[in-house]
Amino acid sequence: MSFLTLDHVSHHYFSKKDYTKALDNISFTIKEGEFVALLGQSGCGKSTILSIIAGIIKHTAGEIYVNEQPLHEADLDIGYMLQQDYLFPWKSIIDNVLLGPKINHDKTNDTKENAMNLLKQVGLPGISEDYPDSLSGGMRQRVALVRTLITNPRILLLDEPFSALDYQTKLKLEDLVWDLLRLYRKTSILVTHDIGEAIAMSDRIILMNANPGSIAGTFEIPLELRDEKPFLVRRHPKYQILFDKVWKALNKNETQTLQSKVVESPNET
Numbered sequence: 001m002s003f004l005t006l007d008h009v010s011h012h013y014f015s016k017k018d019y020t021k022a023l024d025n026i027s028f029t030i031k032e033g034e035f036v037a038l039l040g041q042s043g044c045g046k047s048t049i050l051s052i053i054a055g056i057i058k059h060t061a062g063e064i065y066v067n068e069q070p071l072h073e074a075d076l077d078i079g080y081m082l083q084q085d086y087l088f089p090w091k092s093i094i095d096n097v098l099l100g101p102k103i104n105h106d107k108t109n110d111t112k113e114n115a116m117n118l119l120k121q122v123g124l125p126g127i128s129e130d131y132p133d134s135l136s137g138g139m140r141q142r143v144a145l146v147r148t149l150i151t152n153p154r155i156l157l158l159d160e161p162f163s164a165l166d167y168q169t170k171l172k173l174e175d176l177v178w179d180l181l182r183l184y185r186k187t188s189i190l191v192t193h194d195i196g197e198a199i200a201m202s203d204r205i206i207l208m209n210a211n212p213g214s215i216a217g218t219f220e221i222p223l224e225l226r227d228e229k230p231f232l233v234r235r236h237p238k239y240q241i242l243f244d245k246v247w248k249a250l251n252k253n254e255t256q257t258l259q260s261k262v263v264e265s266p267n268e269t
């Protein structure tokens, strides 16, 4: 059964003079516990989809359902992890992590214990009283992951969470995040430009076209790849085959987008 459904969702951004059609007729479903990657070129509307699901912006057409209930009635707990960690520099690590539960008025005694356990699970024991400035980028993103998981969200929205990190740290964090999300069986949507990351981490890739953002196709990740950690997936023979297929599809879409732009704007020089 589907957990999250986007049903013919479109979105326009309006300004005083103009508007941008960011999403056109987006429909897809996600099952509970599934890990889906949204992949596409810059500006195809990936982040707009996450902002709509998170309720940060209201889509201009279509419907979103959670367990067949409209999103606005569903009271869905959402975890959001971004490229930047947005840790407060004046708060200790533990206070940063416990901010969400505090805002939710969660006064249960085991919340701090959970936070300490999660910090241990992400390889950061003993830093709870430190401040964000003393941590590396990878350590800060691990704290951000703990801060996202501590509120036990039903769905995790990951908007390019590794793109600001160096390559080695990114690969290590991909494995760590994949492990934790599997352990806690979290439904997750990862936004990325990185074909390798999408194949290595997700169960399914939704490929997007730009101008306006629309769905170009879907790639199911073979079971043998889904059961491997992301780092090992990259060494699997099927990885390269799938990479080539997605690469071809992406380039085909980009060519089509460019062609349609030329057709739509005959007077442009």
Ligand SMILES: Nc1ncnc2c1ncn2[C@@H]1O[C@H](COP(=O)(O)OP(=O)(O)OP(=O)(O)O)[C@@H](O)[C@H]1O
Pocket: 013, 014, 020, 021, 022, 040, 041, 042, 043, 044, 045, 046, 047, 048, 049, 193, 213
């Ligand atoms: N606040 C806004 N006001 C006007 N237009 C916007 C706004 N946010 C995004 N857009 C436009 O909507 C389209 C989709 O943007 P969006 O950021 O969702 O794409 P994206 O695929 O996430 O891009 P990127 O990978 O570069 O982050 C783009 O044309 C963008 O310029």
